[in-house]
Amino acid sequence: DAGVIQSPRHEVTEMGQEVTLRCKPISGHDYLFWYRQTMMRGLELLIYFNNNVPIDDSGMPEDRFSAKMPNASFSTLKIQPSEPRDSAVYFCATDGKYGYTFGSGTRLTVV
Amino acid sequence: EDQVTQSPEALRLQEGESSSLNCSYTVSGLRGLFWYRQDPGKGPEFLFTLYSAGEEKEKERLKATLTKKESFLHITAPKPEDSATYLCAVQESTGFQKLVFGTGTRLLVSP
Numbered sequence: 364d365a366g367v368i369q370s371p372r373h374e375v376t377e378m379g380q381e382v383t384l385r386c387k388p389i390s391g392h393d394y395l396f397w398y399r400q401t402m403m404r405g406l407e408l409l410i411y412f413n414n415n416v417p418i419d420d421s422g423m424p425e426d427r428f429s430a431k432m433p434n435a436s437f438s439t440l441k442i443q444p445s446e447p448r449d450s451a452v453y454f455c456a457t458d459g460k461y462g463y464t465f466g467s468g469t470r471l472t473v474v
Numbered sequence: 475e476d477q478v479t480q481s482p483e484a485l486r487l488q489e490g491e492s493s494s495l496n497c498s499y500t501v502s503g504l505r506g507l508f509w510y511r512q513d514p515g516k517g518p519e520f521l522f523t524l525y526s527a528g529e530e531k532e533k534e535r536l537k538a539t540l541t542k543k544e545s546f547l548h549i550t551a552p553k554p555e556d557s558a559t560y561l562c563a564v565q566e567s568t569g570f571q572k573l574v575f576g577t578g579t580r581l582l583v584s585p
Contacts (some may be wrong), residue, residue, distance in 0.1 A: 446556065
């Protein structure tokens with residue numbers, strides 16, 4: 364079991380550019396969550412899916428953020444256009460038998 | 475709205491010096507309270523789930539307890555490798571799977 368796989372691990376981009384973060388969940392886990400972590404606000408839930416269907420996107424900060432889960436083995440979080448305040452670590456997690464399993468995260472820096 | 479408050483924000487211990495971390499929560503109905511450990515540059519790693527007041531769980535030098543308003547993570551005779559950020563999260567009993575996290579306690583254990 365390779366766990367939850369996120370890519371890229373680090374992303375540095377200029378303000379205004381489009382950023383796409385990727386997640387490969389653990390096979391068989393029905394729920395997928397996208398979280399954002401900052402020093403000031405900790406871990407914040409952005410959106411989550413159940414069986415590939417978005418259930419709650421109330422945490423998505425603005426229309427610049429969008430997420431998709433086209434199939435059970437892949438999800439993306441897109442920011443367009445990116446802004447410096449989007450700089451954070453973005454985590455993908457899936458819900459297994461013993462609680463969430465998190466990926467290693469993508470550290471996004473928008474300059 | 476669910477709220478999770480962790481204290482202290484940071485804690486410095488000498489190796490062997492036992493202590494406790496606190497997690498206070500407000501939730502309309504508790505399905506579960508979760509403890510995670512997070513090392514720098516990594517995603518949170520699951521430690522425990524507690525479901526009802528009075529429940530206790532142990533893992534090596536860690537013991538988690540739960541009351542109706544708060545949870546404690548007791549660390550007995552800590553070692554430097556216990557240094558990490560410890561996160562607490564709650565899950566409502568309303569049927570939704572999402573976890574609401576506190577901002578964590580950063581623990582540093584010195585040899």
